[in-house]
Amino acid sequence: MTTIGEFELIEQFFGGQFASYGVNLGIGDDCALLTVPPEKQLAVSIDTLIGGSHFPRNADPELIAERALRVSISDLAAMGADPMWITLALTIPSAESSWLSGFSRGLFRAAEEFNVSLVGGDTTRGPLAITLQVHGSVSPDKSMLRSNARVGDLVFVTGTVGDGAAALAVIKKELEVGKSAFSYFMGRYYTPKILVRQAQALATVSRCAIDVSDGLLADLGHICKASGVGAVIEAERLPLSDPLRKLCDPDTALNWALAGGDDYQLCFTVPPAKIARLEEIQEQHQIEFTAIGEIVRGDECVCLSGGRVVVPEKTGYKHF
Amino acid sequence: MTTIGEFELIEQFFGGQFASYGVNLGIGDDCALLTVPPEKQLAVSIDTLIGGSHFPRNADPELIAERALRVSISDLAAMGADPMWITLALTIPSAESSWLSGFSRGLFRAAEEFNVSLVGGDTTRGPLAITLQVHGSVSPDKSMLRSNARVGDLVFVTGTVGDGAAALAVIKKELEVGKSAFSYFMGRYYTPKILVRQAQALATVSRCAIDVSDGLLADLGHICKASGVGAVIEAERLPLSDPLRKLCDPDTALNWALAGGDDYQLCFTVPPAKIARLEEIQEQHQIEFTAIGEIVRGDECVCLSGGRVVVPEKTGYKHF
Numbered sequence: 001m002t003t004i005g006e007f008e009l010i011e012q013f014f015g016g017q018f019a020s021y022g023v024n025l026g027i028g029d030d031c032a033l034l035t036v037p038p039e040k041q042l043a044v045s046i047d048t049l050i051g052g053s054h055f056p057r058n059a060d061p062e063l064i065a066e067r068a069l070r071v072s073i074s075d076l077a078a079m080g081a082d083p084m085w086i087t088l089a090l091t092i093p094s095a096e097s098s099w100l101s102g103f104s105r106g107l108f109r110a111a112e113e114f115n116v117s118l119v120g121g122d123t124t125r126g127p128l129a130i131t132l133q134v135h136g137s138v139s140p141d142k143s144m145l146r147s148n149a150r151v152g153d154l155v156f157v158t159g160t161v162g163d164g165a166a167a168l169a170v171i172k173k174e175l176e177v178g179k180s181a182f183s184y185f186m187g188r189y190y191t192p193k194i195l196v197r198q199a200q201a202l203a204t205v206s207r208c209a210i211d212v213s214d215g216l217l218a219d220l221g222h223i224c225k226a227s228g229v230g231a232v233i234e235a236e237r238l239p240l241s242d243p244l245r246k247l248c249d250p251d252t253a254l255n256w257a258l259a260g261g262d263d264y265q266l267c268f269t270v271p272p273a274k275i276a277r278l279e280e281i282q283e284q285h286q287i288e289f290t291a292i293g294e295i296v297r298g299d300e301c302v303c304l305s306g307g308r309v310v311v312p313e314k315t316g317y318k319h320f
Numbered sequence: 321m322t323t324i325g326e327f328e329l330i331e332q333f334f335g336g337q338f339a340s341y342g343v344n345l346g347i348g349d350d351c352a353l354l355t356v357p358p359e360k361q362l363a364v365s366i367d368t369l370i371g372g373s374h375f376p377r378n379a380d381p382e383l384i385a386e387r388a389l390r391v392s393i394s395d396l397a398a399m400g401a402d403p404m405w406i407t408l409a410l411t412i413p414s415a416e417s418s419w420l421s422g423f424s425r426g427l428f429r430a431a432e433e434f435n436v437s438l439v440g441g442d443t444t445r446g447p448l449a450i451t452l453q454v455h456g457s458v459s460p461d462k463s464m465l466r467s468n469a470r471v472g473d474l475v476f477v478t479g480t481v482g483d484g485a486a487a488l489a490v491i492k493k494e495l496e497v498g499k500s501a502f503s504y505f506m507g508r509y510y511t512p513k514i515l516v517r518q519a520q521a522l523a524t525v526s527r528c529a530i531d532v533s534d535g536l537l538a539d540l541g542h543i544c545k546a547s548g549v550g551a552v553i554e555a556e557r558l559p560l561s562d563p564l565r566k567l568c569d570p571d572t573a574l575n576w577a578l579a580g581g582d583d584y585q586l587c588f589t590v591p592p593a594k595i596a597r598l599e600e601i602q603e604q605h606q607i608e609f610t611a612i613g614e615i616v617r618g619d620e621c622v623c624l625s626g627g628r629v630v631v632p633e634k635t636g637y638k639h640f
Binding site: 028050127 | 344345348349350351352353354355356361362363364365366367368369370373374395396398399401407408409411439440441442444445446447449451453455456458460463465466467529530531546
């Protein structure tokens, strides 16, 4: 194991990559200096992943970094924002070259995919933790806020839900699976597809979105709380993947779909008048999504199955 | 000990404070939405403080928060930037109300002093760690970069140096001091004065500055490296506080002044042609600073005492 100093570490593993738009001064000074595109708002989000709690401590560092960045970019996508820059506060028990090398490889691969550059950071010694702040830009009239759901809006979700929770169960070896299912769920967990461009297209008809990270019902609940509305979704309409259906019984699948989280799909609302335009966008941008319910009066967010309310066992990931 | 959930925690301890300029959407959505003032660059810096390593774990949470924000704002000051917004990624072993209450009190007191608002955050459970990102704005022609030192520039430092390291020794009980000295050093450690307005005034004559965090010699070394120059400073000119002189022998004081760090003073360079203007600014803004040396050809950054090179025992805080 080779260990190195902080300045050396930054230079060796986090320096010298390509610069995206608006980076006047990147890593290496007291601050980074950035230019936000004219007429755009700056969108920022900060997230921490703790080793042993948000991801397995001994996981491949390349995958840890890939996932960390993807999960963070998901917040920009849910706002309809265009990713631009990232900063990284990395806490590691020791500066082990092979680990850092893998981590920076994964980080920069994902950074390149989303066309973001690392503009600043801090490395400290301590228990493994990764804090990423993502920075994007968005036009004031194209941002999708949690507070914009209106009674009568239809509720949609992209892709399939429940895979994130299933993947975690697979990784924790709570379930035994074949090689191909294992590979599918590993992919869903470590390299979730983040729908940046798709979200920007949806932002032309939707003013309200959230990414499914705490669990579909909890996240839709955040929308309801912020908008002062209720929501009713239908269990039978929830989009489940084939690998999930094969993995477990229908009740478990439904529970994971509603309360599992870590899916990083977009849950968004669209007023009835814009559904025709939404269908055009779906075709044009090849976006997979499903209508799962409706925004209603009240303050409750419920899932019905055959007319009865489904109460999932765990409603979203709790930090405390 | 009362523990609470994450959403409750954020609402109770980190919601509802005043909003500074440009906050279109603060805490509570996928992203914060911010407007950078026209014609200005966004300046950002991220820093992590680890409990037990960067500050005593059992320290007063109010002081921990005060110090964390001040130390972070120091990076904006060193760039000549105007502080605007902060984001906080807080990792705590448990959501203890009394601790959180103290922490948020200290954070918001300092935030108000610097006129910044908390626009986003993440709270996670794990070993105590505080990551703050600070965001400011600066005109492109008023930023002070490490790379702008030129041969012949004079080197200055504000206030006094060495107190940060002395304070740490006092806090760690490596030295016994009287009540008034204890109080002085506690203040220097937990509530260092951050020279935001002064730095902006200095930025009209200086294009190059850094804050003294790693240690004066190490930080001036960062300037030298970034600018491709050398520097010579004189031990006899270093500004030392009376409490520091009384606390220890002259060699220890010199060593702390050169290599101690945690002073959060500004080290800056000014070309000879602008010294007259600098003196006007000094008087007008009541800024205390001292000329300590000169930028020279070469790549070495040295301190001379009676013509001989002083080699301090510890050159800056090393993370690894």
